[in-house]
Amino acid sequence: MTMQVEVDESKCIAAGQCVLSAPEVFDQRDEDGIVVLLEQRPGAELHEVVREAAGLCPAAAIRLAELVEG
Amino acid sequence: MSRILVVGASAAGLAAAETLRREGFDGELTLVGDEPHAFYDRPPLSKQILASQWEPGKLALRPPADLEALGLDLRLGVAAAGLDPAGRTVRLADGSELRYDGLIVATGVRPRRLPGEGAHALRTLGDALVLRDRLGRGRRLAVVGAGFLGSEAAAVARGLGAEVVLVEPAPVPLAHAVGTEVGRVLTQAHLDHGVDLRTGVAVVEAGGGGVRLADGELIDADEVLVAVGSVPNTEWLAGSGLTLADGLVCDEYCAAAPGVYGAGDVARWHNPLFDVPMRIEHRTNAAEMGMAAARNLLRPDAEAEARRPFAPVPYFWSDQYDMKIQAYGYLRGHDEIAVVDGDLSGRRFVAAYRTGDHLAGALAVGMPPKALLSWRRAVASRAAWSEAVPSTASVVG
Numbered sequence: 001m002t003m004q005v006e007v008d009e010s011k012c013i014a015a016g017q018c019v020l021s022a023p024e025v026f027d028q029r030d031e032d033g034i035v036v037l038l039e040q041r042p043g044a045e046l047h048e049v050v051r052e053a054a055g056l057c058p059a060a061a062i063r064l065a066e067l068v069e070g
Numbered sequence: 071m072s073r074i075l076v077v078g079a080s081a082a083g084l085a086a087a088e089t090l091r092r093e094g095f096d097g098e099l100t101l102v103g104d105e106p107h108a109f110y111d112r113p114p115l116s117k118q119i120l121a122s123q124w125e126p127g128k129l130a131l132r133p134p135a136d137l138e139a140l141g142l143d144l145r146l147g148v149a150a151a152g153l154d155p156a157g158r159t160v161r162l163a164d165g166s167e168l169r170y171d172g173l174i175v176a177t178g179v180r181p182r183r184l185p186g187e188g189a190h191a192l193r194t195l196g197d198a199l200v201l202r203d204r205l206g207r208g209r210r211l212a213v214v215g216a217g218f219l220g221s222e223a224a225a226v227a228r229g230l231g232a233e234v235v236l237v238e239p240a241p242v243p244l245a246h247a248v249g250t251e252v253g254r255v256l257t258q259a260h261l262d263h264g265v266d267l268r269t270g271v272a273v274v275e276a277g278g279g280g281v282r283l284a285d286g287e288l289i290d291a292d293e294v295l296v297a298v299g300s301v302p303n304t305e306w307l308a309g310s311g312l313t314l315a316d317g318l319v320c321d322e323y324c325a326a327a328p329g330v331y332g333a334g335d336v337a338r339w340h341n342p343l344f345d346v347p348m349r350i351e352h353r354t355n356a357a358e359m360g361m362a363a364a365r366n367l368l369r370p371d372a373e374a375e376a377r378r379p380f381a382p383v384p385y386f387w388s389d390q391y392d393m394k395i396q397a398y399g400y401l402r403g404h405d406e407i408a409v410v411d412g413d414l415s416g417r418r419f420v421a422a423y424r425t426g427d428h429l430a431g432a433l434a435v436g437m438p439p440k441a442l443l444s445w446r447r448a449v450a451s452r453a454a455w456s457e458a459v460p461s462t463a464s465v466v467g
Contacts (some may be wrong), residue, residue, distance in 0.1 A: 011128070013113070013387055014394070014439040017354060020446075033439025055088055055361060058081075058353040058385075060111055060131045 003047050004065040007035045011061040018062060021053035022046060026062075035061060071171040072097040074367070075160055077150045079103025080112065080122060080355060082334025084131055085360030086174045091140055093368050093442030094148035100168055101142045102160070104149035104177075107195055109137065113353050115198040116222040117389050121229060122202060126176045126195055130173055150177065153310040156326050172329050172367045175307070175318055176360060179300035179335040179351060184214065188278025191292040204293050207231030212281045212291035214273050216243035218388045218395075221260070225390040228263050235266040237273055237281055248397070248433055251467040253420055255435070256413045259391050262445040300351060302336045317349040322379040331363035343381040343452065344400045344430070352386040383450045384431075393417060396439060398446040400430020406455075408463035412437060420445065422465070424460050429458040 005025065014033030018026035024046055027036040041048055054062040074090060076083045079101055087101055101108075110129040118124035145162070152161040153173075160168045181191035190201045201223075205211060209232045215218045216238035224234045240246065260267050272284035276296050281289040302317040312321040317338035324331045324339055330459040332339065332354040338349040350359075362380040369376045380442050388395040404423040410432075412419035418436035422429060422445065429452075432445035448458045 011387075015354060015385060015387060015396075016439055016443055017385075020228070028440050030440060031438055051092060052361075055092075056083055056354070056357050058113070058357065063133065063136075 001066045002041055003050060004067055005037060005040055005042065005050060006063045006065070008061045008063070009034050011059045013059045015058050017056040017058060018053040021050040021056055022039050025050055026053060071095070071368070073170050074099050074172040074174070075168055075170035076101045076174045076176060077160065078178055078334065079105065079108035079146060080176070080178055080334070081131065081356035082176035082360035082384065083174070085357040086176060086333055086364040087140055087142060089361045089364035090368065091412055091447060093365060094189050095368060097175050099140070099142055100145065101144045102148065102162065104147070105194060106147045108144065108146050110195055112193070116176040116219055117191055117226065119198045120202050120205070120223060120226045125197070129195065133310065150306045153307050153312070155310055155312065155330060158329065170298060173331070174363050175326065175330065175332045175336060176334045176366065177303040177306070177336045179302050181296065182193060182299045182301050184273060184276040184296050184298065186275040186277035189276040189296045191296055198388045201293065201295060205230050205232050209233070210235070210290070210292045212237060212289055213297060214276050214281055214294065214295045215297035215299070216257070216260070216267070217297060220295065221256070221390050222388060223295055223297065224260060224265055228265060235268065235291065236260055237289065238267070238269045238273050241270045243269065246402070248401060249404065249467045250415065251407065252433060255417060256390070256395070259393060259417065263391055296324065297330060298418050300335070302349070304336060322381070323366045323377050324359060325366065326381050331367050333359040333363040339380060340379055342379045343383065343450070346400070348400065352384055355382065358382050383446055393435055395433065395435050396442055397431060397433035398442060399423065399435065401431045403432055407467040408459050408465045410463045411441065414466065422463070424455045424459070427455055429453045
C-alpha cells in the first residue's frame with residue numbers, strides 16, 4: 001500500500017504539530033512556519049506517525065490517501 | 071468491547087473516532103452531535119470566516135470519503151440528555167437510548183451569556199455567518215470581552231472597516247492568561263488600529279442595541295458580540311454520579327468512571343507534566359485528548375500498564391491584525407515573565423514564564439514559529455528556570 005500525503009498551505013497555521021510527530025516527512029518554512037512536505041510518499045515505517053500528524057494538525061491541513069497499486 | 075459511543079461531533083470527537091478505528095476497534099461506533107453540521111473547524115470562525123476570506127466548505131475537518139471510511143453511526147442534530155453509567159446507557163433529547171460498552175464524552179463548551187436579548191455569540195458556524203453578514207464599513211460593533219476570541223473578532227471587524235468598541239471588565243485585557251505586561255502589549259495593538267477600548271468597566275446588559283455599563287452608561291452599537299468565556303456542556307451528566315466541577319473531572323488517563331472517558335474543552339483532567347488539574351479550550355488539546363482518551367479506553371484494566379497518562383504541553387495561537395501569537399505550556403498562575411528574545415514594544419518577542427522553579431511556558435508574538443519549538447522542548451522536559459532562561463533576560467512581570 002502506498003500512502004500519498006497532501007498539505008494545504010492555505011489552511012496551515014504553523015503550529016508545527018506535524019514536525020513534532022513526523023520530522024522525517026514534515027518541516028516548516030523558516031520565515032513563517034508554514035508546512036513543507038519532505039516526503040510525498042513516505043515509506044510504510046512512517047505511516048503510523050504520519051497518520052498521527054494528520055490527526056493532530058489543528059488546521060486539518062494534511063490529507064492522506066492510501067493507494068493500492070496494481 | 072463491541073459498542074463505543076462518542077458524544078460530541080467536533081475536533082475531539084472526530085480524533086477519538088479516528089483513533090479508535092486506527093487502533094483496530096471494528097465494533098459499532100456511534101457518534102452523537104447536537105449541531106446539524108459535524109466535523110468542522112472552529113478557529114477560522116473568528117478569523118477567515120468572519121472576514122469572508124473563506125467559504126464555509128473550507129472548514130470541513132475531513133473529506134466526505136474519509137468520514138465514510140470510519141463507518142460511523144452518526145446521529146446529528148440531537149443532544150445527549152442523560153447518562154446512566156451503571157446501565158451503560160445514554161439517553162438522547164429525542165427520547166431514544168443508546169447502550170455502550172465504552173463512552174467518550176466530548177460535548178465541548180458553549181458561550182457564557184450576559185443579561186439582555188439580541189447580542190451575538192461566536193461559537194458555531196451559524197453564529198459566525200450571522201455576524202459576518204452584519205459587519206462592514208459604516209457599521210458599529212461592540213465587543214464585550216477582550217480575550218482571544220473577542221480580540222480576533224475586533225481585529226477582523228476593523229479590517230472590514232467597521233467601527234469597534236471593545237469593552238473589557240479587567241483593567242488589562244488577558245492579564246490573567248498572559249500576564250500584565252504582555253497583556254498591555256497586545257492591548258496596544260487594538261489602540262493602534264483605532265479600536266475604542268474601554269477597560270475596567272463592568273457590563274450589566276448586552277442587547278441588540280448596545281451595551282449597558284454598571285454606571286448606567288449605554289454604549290450604542292449596531293451589533294453586539296459577547297465573548298466573555300465559555301461554560302462546559304455538562305448539564306446532561308447531572309445525576310449520573312460522575313464528578314462535575316467546571317467540566318467533567320477525569321484522571322490523568324482521561325477516565326471519568328469505568329468505561330467513561332472525557333476529551334476536549336469539556337474535560338478537566340490532572341496533567342501529570344505540570345501536576346495540576348486543567349481544562350484547556352485550545353484546538354490542539356481537543357485532538358490530542360481525543361486520541362489519548364480513545365487509546366486508553368481500548369486498554370482493558372488488566373493491561374493497566376499499557377494505558378498512558380495524558381501529559382501534553384498545551385499550545386494555542388491567535389491571529390490579530392498583523393500579529394501571530396503562539397504559546398506553549400501552562401501560563402496561568404505564573405510567578406515571573408522574562409523577555410528572552412526581541413522586545414515588547416516592537417510586538418516581536420518571545421517571553422518565558424516561570425512557575426515555581428520551572429519553565430512553565432513560552433509565548434511569542436511576531437516571531438518565526440520555529441523559534442518557539444526549542445522552548446516547547448524545554449517545557450516538555452520540565453526544564454529548570456535557572457537553566458532554561460539566561461540570567462541576563464529582562465524580567466518584565
